[in-house]
Structures are given as structure tokens and as C-alpha cells.
Amino acid sequence: MSIVRTGQATAEDGVYLSWTVKGNGIPFVCCNGVGVSTFFWKYIAESLSDRFAILTWDYRGHGDSDRDLDPLNADMSIKRHAKDLIHVLKDAFPDYDEGVLLIGHSMGCQVNLEAYRTLQGRVLGIFHLLGTAGNALSTFGGFEYSPQVFRAVRRLVLKLGHRSNQIIHPLLLSPIAWPFTSKLALVDPIYTKYDDFIPYLEHLATIDMRLFMNAIWSIQEHSAWDLLPQIECPVLVIAAERDDFTPISCAQKITNTIPDASLVVLADGSHAALIEQPEIINYHVNKVLKRLSLLND
Numbered sequence: 001m002s003i004v005r006t007g008q009a010t011a012e013d014g015v016y017l018s019w020t021v022k023g024n025g026i027p028f029v030c031c032n033g034v035g036v037s038t039f040f041w042k043y044i045a046e047s048l049s050d051r052f053a054i055l056t057w058d059y060r061g062h063g064d065s066d067r068d069l070d071p072l073n074a075d076m077s078i079k080r081h082a083k084d085l086i087h088v089l090k091d092a093f094p095d096y097d098e099g100v101l102l103i104g105h106s107m108g109c110q111v112n113l114e115a116y117r118t119l120q121g122r123v124l125g126i127f128h129l130l131g132t133a134g135n136a137l138s139t140f141g142g143f144e145y146s147p148q149v150f151r152a153v154r155r156l157v158l159k160l161g162h163r164s165n166q167i168i169h170p171l172l173l174s175p176i177a178w179p180f181t182s183k184l185a186l187v188d189p190i191y192t193k194y195d196d197f198i199p200y201l202e203h204l205a206t207i208d209m210r211l212f213m214n215a216i217w218s219i220q221e222h223s224a225w226d227l228l229p230q231i232e233c234p235v236l237v238i239a240a241e242r243d244d245f246t247p248i249s250c251a252q253k254i255t256n257t258i259p260d261a262s263l264v265v266l267a268d269g270s271h272a273a274l275i276e277q278p279e280i281i282n283y284h285v286n287k288v289l290k291r292l293s294l295l296n297d
Helices: 038-048 078-092 107-122 136-142 146-160 163-172 177-183 194-204 209-221 248-257 278-291
Strands: 004-010 016-022 027-031 053-057 100-105 123-129 235-240 261-266
Touching: 004 078, 016 078, 027 038, 027 078, 027 107, 038 053, 038 194, 038 278, 053 078, 078 107, 078 209, 100 107, 107 123, 107 209, 123 278, 136 146, 136 209, 146 163, 146 209, 163 194, 163 209, 177 194, 235 248, 235 278, 248 261, 261 278
Parallel strands: 027 053, 027 100, 100 123, 123 235, 235 261
Antiparallel strands: 004 016, 016 053
């Protein structure tokens, strides 16, 4: 049975950040998507925690991390999350300064890229799942005017103030939320298990919508495209055929720009492929780990 440790790191601005480590070995740092807690990593943890120290953690304002934030003025930028990642890594592994592995989903891909600027030579490999390298709303859904639409929605949510929570939270927890999500193919209705996705809706219903909107806007303001040609470790990029959030073209551009990158496209997968097709994702992650001589055949 894998050893489980938990703790709280404290950032330099006093915000506390909850983390959990399952297993022993080289740290394998998992970075969530926006609005998500650590539950999407369950299949990665089950697969690898007997050989690696799987580190999951919550962004500020998310999960078990500090929620006592000003929803209008809290720093929810990608650079802030990347700094928080470093604090978490140091707190969870205080005497360790050797190699680490980074895996990110959606926004977590951008957080990992930004953290790479600090960690540099310590990063043994990056696993980039269903994300881009910056300005994410510009390619959202393949719709040219996505940033403008989101800016209008964000403006409305901020104008409504706390009332936006009173409107949106009940909808997320209502009986129509799951049928609506699966019917619109926001997740794959065949591959996605109800019990795997419902925690996302329940968690999102605990986040102040103003904070959430500002967090989403941060993925548009951030860019690490300039960094990609400088990345020296192997990078596995995983995209999904039916990902309406991050199109395959982003994954192709990332793969073509990073010197040592490979691309896998999941047939029929959506933006939630992390819980839809975990066996396939784990298979390709293991292939890279074997190439790095971190796993035996």
C-alpha cells in the first residue's frame, strides 16, 4: 500500500496551499485545470504511486487550499500559481533538490511551463495533457471571438457580484447539470463515468464565480510560447479529437516547437479525457518514463 502524506505550504503572501503525496520516489507533480481540485488525478495516482511520489495540490481559492481570498483582487495569475507550485514542492520535499516530473491538465499545462522557468534543469520530463502554452481563449472552441465573448461574460459576473453565485451554484448542483454536460458533449457521454465527473460540478459550486472568472482570464493573459524552443527535457503532448476547449492545432504547434516533444491524439476524447481514457493516457506516460529509464519493462 502506498504511503500517503498531507500538508500545507505557505506562500510568501501568507496564503496556504494544501498538498498530498502518495507513494515514494521521484516527485511527480500534478497541476489541475482551472476550477478543478485533485480528483481528476486518481487514475494517474493509482497507476504510478507504487514507483513515484505523486504530488497533488490545490491552487489558492480551490479545494482544501486557502479560500479566504478577495474574489475581485486575489492574484490568480499563472505566474502566481507557478510560484505556489515551487512553495508546495519545497514544503512536501524539504530536503530534495534533484529531478522532478511535471504533469498538467488544461490550465495546469501553462502552470507547469511557467514553473519550468524556475526549475529548469531539475525537470526530467513534462506531460502536457489537453492544454496549450498561453492565450488559451484565443483558440477556445476554434471560435475567433472567444476572448471577446468571455470578456463580456466576465464583466456581467463581476457586475452581479455575489448574486452570480446565487444564480450559478444551484444550477451546477441541480439534476440537469450532468445531462446538460453530457448532451452537449462537453465530456464524452460514453467514456465519462458519472461518479468521476460529478465531483467537478460539486467543487465548482463552492468557488466564488468572480474568482473563477478572473482565474479563467489569467489563462488568456499568460503566454509561455517563447519558452518552448528552450525546453530541454522530453515532453509528451496529449490532445483529444473532440476537445472543444483546446484544439489539436495547439498541440501540434507545441509539439513542433519543443525540440524533444511527441504528440498523441486520443480518438473520441474530450477535454475531460483524463478521466475518460485513463488507461490509454497511462500507457503513453509509461512509455516516456521507460524511455527516461525511470520504469522497468
